[in-house]
Amino acid sequence: MDIYDELVLWAQNQGVELHGVAPRELPGRGVGIVAMKHIKAGDLLLQIPTSVLRTIDTVRPEVKQSLPKDTKVHALLAADLALDSSTSKYSIWNAVVPARESITASLPLAWDTRLHSYLPKPALALLRKQQAKFNRDWAVVQQSPLAAAAAGSSSSAVTTPTITTTAADTHPLAATINRQDYLYAWLLVNTRTFYHETRQTAARLARDDRMVLQPVADLLNHADAGECAVAFDAGGFTVAAARDYAPGDEIHICYGKHHNDLLLVEYGFVLTGGNRWDEVCLDDAVLPALSAAQRALLDERGFLGNYVLDAGTVCYRTHVALRLLCCVSAGEWERLVNDGEDGGEALQEEVDRLLVRLLRRFRGTVEGKIRELEALEVGLPSQREILCTRWQQIGRLVDQTIERLDV
Numbered sequence: 001m002d003i004y005d006e007l008v009l010w011a012q013n014q015g016v017e018l019h020g021v022a023p024r025e026l027p028g029r030g031v032g033i034v035a036m037k038h039i040k041a042g043d044l045l046l047q048i049p050t051s052v053l054r055t056i057d058t059v060r061p062e063v064k065q066s067l068p069k070d071t072k073v074h075a076l077l078a079a080d081l082a083l084d085s086s087t088s089k090y091s092i093w094n095a096v097v098p099a100r101e102s103i104t105a106s107l108p109l110a111w112d113t114r115l116h117s118y119l120p121k122p123a124l125a126l127l128r129k130q131q132a133k134f135n136r137d138w139a140v141v142q143q144s145p146l147a148a149a150a151a152g153s154s155s156s157a158v159t160t161p162t163i164t165t166t167a168a169d170t171h172p173l174a175a176t177i178n179r180q181d182y183l184y185a186w187l188l189v190n191t192r193t194f195y196h197e198t199r200q201t202a203a204r205l206a207r208d209d210r211m212v213l214q215p216v217a218d219l220l221n222h223a224d225a226g227e228c229a230v231a232f233d234a235g236g237f238t239v240a241a242a243r244d245y246a247p248g249d250e251i252h253i254c255y256g257k258h259h260n261d262l263l264l265v266e267y268g269f270v271l272t273g274g275n276r277w278d279e280v281c282l283d284d285a286v287l288p289a290l291s292a293a294q295r296a297l298l299d300e301r302g303f304l305g306n307y308v309l310d311a312g313t314v315c316y317r318t319h320v321a322l323r324l325l326c327c328v329s330a331g332e333w334e335r336l337v338n339d340g341e342d343g344g345e346a347l348q349e350e351v352d353r354l355l356v357r358l359l360r361r362f363r364g365t366v367e368g369k370i371r372e373l374e375a376l377e378v379g380l381p382s383q384r385e386i387l388c389t390r391w392q393q394i395g396r397l398v399d400q401t402i403e404r405l406d407v
């Protein structure tokens, strides 16, 4: 019996139901859930009872009591997970989560920080927010009796897995956490929790605290569309088939309408077979073309930055900024913005020509990033590779727009 069979058996004993599906290792995607027979659209695939969820209420009292009352649920779940021993009641479930090396290799938060400057702007902005959340949570744990006294508190380097037993424990868990243990557990929670709301959690927890871990369903990988519906009620979670599946087909859910910059930072992968929610930030293409006065004007009207394109469109904000560069006067531009007008065909053509010029220049920046990454020796090859892949995707979306505008 392998660890996945053991997980299924353990989960079934806890009341989890699997209908014609099972976990399987899948190249490049860790573990996923696969159809074992013909499945029809609408069929129930998984049922996970509330009693088996890991939630704020299952965090051990020793962990909770060691941390301040207002500690975030993410921080509590991560501390509880980091302190789980091999004899924990969750040990069979813990055995199937990705190894520390896999988590720290794939999630940018755990990368050599010198690689962060190669993340596209939206990815870097998300990473900074994530970093702030992690630092806040680790600071709370680090100041509690749960933390290992001599643990490397500021380094982001990853060491051998450790749950350190100390004689000087002031809490009854007989183990302490260092920063690397905590980072691993925190990222596991970050990549594997589901939104879950009950009457109690809705009343007492902020929206971003209504998170739980669920066994088996946490093995479902993401696809951008047309995938299985996850629902919950007081009884638990259900996953129902969105379409027919043949034996061997992977079952996906959709983690959200996420572009690849978000998937990279929050989940450590990018969709390579197309992502209908993908988009490219054009700030580095458009902002350098604006004078200080034009930036100030755009800022005043709420149109400075956050310019994006996707496979089919360039956003309205970009058009507003480019019109300012093309209009004969700021007064003319103000009138167009106030009246919500596009300024007619001639102005539109001028805007399109300017956009193509800026995109061609930006294309050079993208190529430069790829060349730099190819020559770089920082971090792991897989990390540099996913960054190259991301910049290549950005390049392709920009090329498509240049072709579409055809000026």
Ligand SMILES: C[S@@+](CC[C@H](N)C(=O)[O-])C[C@H]1O[C@@H](n2cnc3c(N)ncnc32)[C@H](O)[C@@H]1O
Pocket (backbone or CB within 6 Å): 028, 029, 030, 031, 032, 096, 097, 098, 106, 191, 192, 218, 219, 220, 221, 222, 223, 266, 267, 268, 269, 270, 271
């Ligand atoms: C909720 S877990 C899903 C199960 C996971 N594959 C495992 O081995 O445990 C989320 C993680 O799965 C991986 N993942 C999910 N969807 C993916 C996809 N479409 N392609 C590649 N990796 C994916 C990412 O590593 C992500 O952080």
